[in-house]
Amino acid sequence: MKHDSESYLVNKGKRKGLLAWVTSTDHKRIAILYLASIGFFFLVGALIGEIMRTELFEPGQQFISAQTYNALFTVHGIIMVFLVVIPGLSAVFGNFFLPIMIGAKDVAFPRLNLFSWYLYVIGACLAFYSLFSAARPPDTGWTFYAPYSTQTGTNVISALTAATVLGFASILTGLNFIVTVHRMRAPGMSWFRMPLFPWSVYATAWIQVLATPIIGITLLMLIAERMFKIGFFDPALGGDPVLYQHLFWTYSHPAVYVMILPAMGVITEIIPTFCQKRIFGYKAIALSSLAIAFVGYFVWGHHMFTSGMSNTAQWFFSFLTFIVAVPSAIKVFNWIATMYKGSIDLKPPFLYALAFIFLFMIGGLTGLSLGAIATNVYLHDTSFVVAHFHYIIFGGMGFAFFAAIHYWYPKMFGRMYNIKIANLGWLIIFIGFNFLFFPQFVIGMMGMPRRYFDYLPQFTFGHQISTIGGYILAVGLFIMIYNLFKGRKGPIAEANPWGGKTLEWQISSPPPHENFDEVPVITGEPYNYE
Amino acid sequence: MIMNRAEEHNNKEIAKLGMWIFIFTEIILFGGLFIVYSITRSKYSNEFHGAAAHLNVIIGAINTVILLISSTTVAMSITAVQTKNKKLALRLLMVTIVCALVFLANKYFEWSGKFHHGLYPGSDLMMELNRGYLLFFSLYFFMTGLHALHIIVGLTILLIVYYKIDKGIINHEKYVLLENGALYWHLVDLIWIFLFPLLYLIT
Numbered sequence: 080m081k082h083d084s085e086s087y088l089v090n091k092g093k094r095k096g097l098l099a100w101v102t103s104t105d106h107k108r109i110a111i112l113y114l115a116s117i118g119f120f121f122l123v124g125a126l127i128g129e130i131m132r133t134e135l136f137e138p139g140q141q142f143i144s145a146q147t148y149n150a151l152f153t154v155h156g157i158i159m160v161f162l163v164v165i166p167g168l169s170a171v172f173g174n175f176f177l178p179i180m181i182g183a184k185d186v187a188f189p190r191l192n193l194f195s196w197y198l199y200v201i202g203a204c205l206a207f208y209s210l211f212s213a214a215r216p217p218d219t220g221w222t223f224y225a226p227y228s229t230q231t232g233t234n235v236i237s238a239l240t241a242a243t244v245l246g247f248a249s250i251l252t253g254l255n256f257i258v259t260v261h262r263m264r265a266p267g268m269s270w271f272r273m274p275l276f277p278w279s280v281y282a283t284a285w286i287q288v289l290a291t292p293i294i295g296i297t298l299l300m301l302i303a304e305r306m307f308k309i310g311f312f313d314p315a316l317g318g319d320p321v322l323y324q325h326l327f328w329t330y331s332h333p334a335v336y337v338m339i340l341p342a343m344g345v346i347t348e349i350i351p352t353f354c355q356k357r358i359f360g361y362k363a364i365a366l367s368s369l370a371i372a373f374v375g376y377f378v379w380g381h382h383m384f385t386s387g388m389s390n391t392a393q394w395f396f397s398f399l400t401f402i403v404a405v406p407s408a409i410k411v412f413n414w415i416a417t418m419y420k421g422s423i424d425l426k427p428p429f430l431y432a433l434a435f436i437f438l439f440m441i442g443g444l445t446g447l448s449l450g451a452i453a454t455n456v457y458l459h460d461t462s463f464v465v466a467h468f469h470y471i472i473f474g475g476m477g478f479a480f481f482a483a484i485h486y487w488y489p490k491m492f493g494r495m496y497n498i499k500i501a502n503l504g505w506l507i508i509f510i511g512f513n514f515l516f517f518p519q520f521v522i523g524m525m526g527m528p529r530r531y532f533d534y535l536p537q538f539t540f541g542h543q544i545s546t547i548g549g550y551i552l553a554v555g556l557f558i559m560i561y562n563l564f565k566g567r568k569g570p571i572a573e574a575n576p577w578g579g580k581t582l583e584w585q586i587s588s589p590p591p592h593e594n595f596d597e598v599p600v601i602t603g604e605p606y607n608y609e
Numbered sequence: 610m611i612m613n614r615a616e617e618h619n620n621k622e623i624a625k626l627g628m629w630i631f632i633f634t635e636i637i638l639f640g641g642l643f644i645v646y647s648i649t650r651s652k653y654s655n656e657f658h659g660a661a662a663h664l665n666v667i668i669g670a671i672n673t674v675i676l677l678i679s680s681t682t683v684a685m686s687i688t689a690v691q692t693k694n695k696k697l698a699l700r701l702l703m704v705t706i707v708c709a710l711v712f713l714a715n716k717y718f719e720w721s722g723k724f725h726h727g728l729y730p731g732s733d734l735m736m737e738l739n740r741g742y743l744l745f746f747s748l749y750f751f752m753t754g755l756h757a758l759h760i761i762v763g764l765t766i767l768l769i770v771y772y773k774i775d776k777g778i779i780n781h782e783k784y785v786l787l788e789n790g791a792l793y794w795h796l797v798d799l800i801w802i803f804l805f806p807l808l809y810l811i812t
Contacts (some may be wrong), residue, residue: 187623254630262623292634296641300751307731309747310740311645317740322648326641 084596086493086589104189107590109196110175111491117163117171118560120203124158125556127151132515132549135542138534148532149218150233154210156221157238161245162203164476165334168341169287170199170252172483173280175491177256179583179590180274182265182599187258191251198248205241209234220530222331225312225323229304236305239298246291246298249337253287256280265582267601274581274605275364279344282368286333286340290376294330297323321386328379336375338472339439340368342479343410346432349486350414352579353429354421357606360413367406374403384455393452400450407443411436426577427501431482434509438474442467445520460530463523466516474512481508484563489572493589496566504562507555514548581605621785628789632796635759639800642752646807649744656741661812664749668719669809672712673801679708680798683767683791693781695774702771705794709764716757720750749808756800763797766790 085091087107090099100108131151134141143151178186186192210216217238219228228235260281264273300311301323310316312323351358358364380388380396388396414436423429445467448454458464489495519527522541527534534542575584582599583590650657682704689698720729723746727734730750735743770790773779779787 188627191627250634254627254634257630258623258627261626262619288630288634289637292638293641296638299755300642300645303730303747303751307747308736309730309751310743311649311747317653317744319648319652322645326644 084587084591086587087592088492088589091592102193104185104193105592106174106178106186106189106192107491109192110171112196113166113170113174113199116200116203117167120158120162124155124163125553127155127158129549129553131155132546134532135534136546137543138536138539140533145532146218149530150210150216152530153217153220157206157210157217157242159472160221160334161242162199162206164338164472165245165249166199166252167338167476168345168480168483169256169280169283169337170196171480172276172345172487173252173256173283173341176487176583177277177280178259178263179586179594180277180581181260181263182268182582182595182601183259183263184593184595186255187263188255192255195248195251195255198244198251202241202245202248205237205244209237209241212237222327223298223301224327225301225304225318225320226314228301229313236302239302239305243295243298243302246295249287250291250295253284253291256284257288260284265599265601269601271362271365272601272604273365275347275358275361275368276341276344276581278365279340279347279368282372283337283340285369286337286372286375290330290333290337293326294334297326297330321383321388324383324386325379328382332379332382333372333375335471336371338476340371342435342476343368343407345479345483345486346414346435347410348579348581349428349432349482350417351606351608352486352577353424353426353432354418355424355578355608356417356421357604357608358413359416359419360409361604361606363409364413367409370406371403374399374406378403381450381455384452385459397450397452397455401447404443404447404450411440411443424577426485427498427505428482428486428577430502430505431478431485434505435475435478435482438470438478438512442470442474445470458523460528461523462519462527462529465529466519466523469516469519474516481505481559486577487583488563488566489576490583490588490590492567493572494566494569495572495576496562496569500558500562504555504559507558508552509555511548511550511552511555515545515552516548518542518544518548580607617783624785624789625792628792632792635796635800639752639755639803642748642755643803643807646748646752649741649748653741653744656739657745658812660742660745661808661810664809665719665722666809668715669805672715673805675708675712675715676798676801679705679712680795682708683794687784687787687791690774690779690784690787691781695777695780698774699771702767702774706764706767706771709760709767713757713760713764716753716760720753752804752808756797756804759797759800763790763794766793 215233310318312318378399381400518541522538682701686698686701
């Protein structure tokens, strides 16, 4: 019996070392594989971001050429979007904690799960191949807009193939999670007894399954167009470039919710734990995840207000964009209401969660000015959009990722990091982030276009603050990662260091191979504080 | 023993649910193509009308019948396995596999006929065509090509299923792989049912 309660970190079976990890179908080990690969790609993407910020410190050319700059923002976008934030939370923490939180021993298809990770790695290799082979990295931006993407002489085909393969990895992960939630819940775990992180991962999985095939086929068409001059999208060949944009954003807008929904789920787990209080509005939060997933499917047109659409389509998409803000706001109000009269414990995960709410609100409210047609036309393709996007994706998904790693670290590794250094890292990251991106709202409103290599002198001050903010952020990230890395040798953590109520805190740390010695039976709601 | 039965049943439900969701994603994948088809068709309706007349309706119709037969026989082989008639199940499955091969052979002759006339993606003739004709033939090659790829995948699955029935791994108690293989085959059939009128019949 002792063998069964052994930690998942201890190798089981004959294989040793790395081989025991890359052949394991244990959802926890696959989650760690994702964590390592995503962490690596994040650092590469961040480094490229810092290079771009350094280049933009002064007007004119500093140390890289304009073409290199085009390649850098494309590569930064492809790595960060396809390799980091889309899989991000769902593949790492969804994989690790979704089965545990619903009382299952593993996901529904463990081998498919491992296969998805291999697809992810193949996609990543293709992406890196396109970036570093023959010195012709793609320069289309991560959106691959036709007809430029069908004409440029750079490595677009391998980048497109990479995105397609990564899309399949995402579909299979989503499929796995849907079936897991439907069929693997522990006895007594009814839908409305499920914790809210699994709810959000479930809603995300539906988006992954229903939206990703569209980008798959679109990118395949783009590949065929490049290879055979077919002319689906190139107007010179009789095609329609706006059609490409429609198909692209039909996926890529829902993909934003693939990034942010699990982030909201993480925050919803952290807040009740550190307030020691039942979550306010459980059902509203659970169902708002599904509402976001559903409505988020019909708002893609707001990326295209200046691309040439009928007026009817414009106001329709604008209206729906405002509607999709409602379920997000419901969540924010419920989080705040949960904190009311709670006994708040300001630990690193909670600090990150607070930063998430603050930054997500700035990102969300600036999103409304982009969703309104009149202001959108003024702000379109300015650095205001860049700032808005980063407030949602980095300030939202990124901070939620940091919150999640600090929250679940003692459970995943059975050790505790240094809390004081973690707090310091949080503070520096938070300050650096705001210095980095807030000025971009301002210069964007003044007229600074996005994706420009050079700029007029009046934007210099804003760009310099932004670049300095980038360096502060880098210092903060270094402190955080160093602290987490060192935490592997830290003091041994208790099974439930934060006093959480959900299932993952009821088992030993790190979790045993099979998660539960005996199948748990659920008799009540997940957040029964008081 | 009862516990095992329940678990077995649950595993079967899991596998089938996974397959159905996968089939949704396949339908959406082709859905993207159908959207592009309808938009280009509305833009170039005359050219599509003219170009479709160049496709061989007879081969298309034969292939439709072949796929319908193959779908029937694979469905019948499930019943045969359920009623423990292994020999019949194998025979029916073999009919499906042969049908799939005949379909591919027809496709080969149809395509090589087009290639022979210099009509293939990226050829000089294609480049000289009127834009509407070019888009029609491009869509024709792209859609039927992607469909043929699905036929090959389906064929591979059916061959594995055939082997497993033969070895007794798939039997009257455990046949979810056969069911899922058949589901996939029906999907491939269904997509063709839409492709055939859209490309061959609407002229």
